[in-house]
Amino acid sequence: MKIIDNTLYQITVPTPFAVGDAHVYLLKGDVLSLIDAGVKTKEAYEALLIQLKQIGYHPRDIEQIILTHHHPDHTGLIEAFPRAREIMANHLVDLWLRKDEQYFNRYEDFFKEYFKQCDIPERFQSIGKKLRSLLSYAGEGHLTRTLEEGDRLPGHPDWQVLNTKGHAQSHVSFYRESDGIFIGGDHLLKNISSNPVVEPPIHEGERRASPMLQYRSSLLKCLSIEISQVLPGHGEIFSNVSEIVQSRFNKQEKRAANVLAFLQTGKQTAFQLCQKIFPVRYESQIDLTMSDIIGQLDYLEASGLVSKSTEGTTEFYEATTAAK
Template sequence: MKVLDKTISQLTIPTPFAVGDVHVYLLKGDTLSIIDAGVKTKEGWEALKTQLNELGYTPNDVEQVILTHHHPDHIGLIEAFPRAETMAAHRNADLYLTRDETFFAEYEQFFRQFFVACGVSGELMPGPGELGGTLKFAGTGKLTDTLDEGDRLPGHDDWQVIETKGHAQSHLSFFRESDGALIAGDHLLHHISPNPLLEAPIGSDVRPKPMLQYRNNLKKCQSLDIQMVYPGHGRIFSDVNDVISVSLQKQERRAEKVYTFLQEKAQTPFELCQQLFPKQYENQLNLTMSETIGQLDYLENEGLVTTTLKNGVYVYDVTK
């Protein structure tokens, strides 16, 4: 636990995930808010209670929950605050928080159809419920307030909402202009590049392109006078523009690798995924396919590759 200034403290919650611990933030203002809620495990609950107690609070004192995005390690303990009358996040988070059955059925159908169109082998296709396997670590609830670009956090007028889609279609960051502090969720991390993850479209038939969103929102952050980043994982940092530049360059280098593969021959997304991640694709299909499709979206947006549909499967080739 770290007291960052008189209005904000960082609490660190263990997770069972490879990314390691997750940070949540206690924000004091006109109301007492918690930003993100860790993961739903016994260890997570004990860590949350202990660190709140060190600050002189209990879960009963928290009056509002604000979320950077809907991933399980950020929403696990949203039900742990009985006096919290407000739950605020991007509107796209609500279907995940409420566990909307129709949406989850459509979500699985989207991925099955999309993976088939990407050439994924039948034996690797996710089974029923497999895509939601981490939901046991997530809490359930319903938004009372939705947050949009430019809004002020309720009860904390000095914090402005910045939409930072890419890692998630519900991702928001929160910026305090007076000192350049950014509560960044998983949009900006110092030690790893966040993964722009594929998601099913919400209220549209058009697939989101998270890599393009991620790049655009990194550049948006470059235009802000960010002095300090309070991230969802890893250490607090101030070398913001360096971290953004490195993230953009790493992505571009990986895209160049994909382009080199395509110069050899036209290929499906899954064939490219196998070359990019020969040791990971079988056990981390969604993650590795998200990365592969992200690079293809980038290359296509740059006019470097084209795609055609052959026998129901996408085939990418370099632009002639």
């Protein structure tokens, strides 16, 4: 547990995921709030209980829960606070808290079609099983209030909501202008590049979002405000925001250049590019590596350097004359 100031505390709980421990934040104000809720495991709950006790509180004292996004390592323990009358987040989080079967079925259908378009072999097409497995770590409930860009956190009027889409379509962050503290969830981490993850559109028939382009826009938003400290969802607290943001841009643009170099030898599918850019990782992390490749292709296409065509059900990419 770390004391940030007399109204704000960082609590760290374990997760079973490769990303490691997750941070949640206790926020005092007109109400007692918890920002994010760790993962749904006995170990995480016990760690939360111990650290709340160190501050002088118990789960029954929490009055509202505020979530940065829908991923299970941020929503897992929402059911552990019997007197929390409010749960708030971006409206998309509600689909995940309610475990909306109609949406999950559409989610699975989207990825089946997406894998066909990318020409990904059938042996990798287990997205449905992975989704169900991850949901076991997520809490269940429903939002009582939604948060939008520019909102003030109820009970904490000095905290402003910022949309920071990219890593997730539901991602929001919280900014206190008076001292520049930024609670960023998974948007900006010190030692890990937040993977902009491909998600299906919310409504059938719509185009999917371009998470890499959204992520770049959200990073630029961080440069447009004065941030003194980033309190992240994972890893160390840090203050060198412009340096971290620039390193993220550099890394992404370098990978995009590598993708473009492969495309200058001829048209290829996203999966073929994934195998070349991630020759080992793609075998065990097909979802994350493919999200990265699709993100680079979206970026290159938006820059006019790559074009896309369809042959049968398969999408191919090739470098444009502007890139040659």
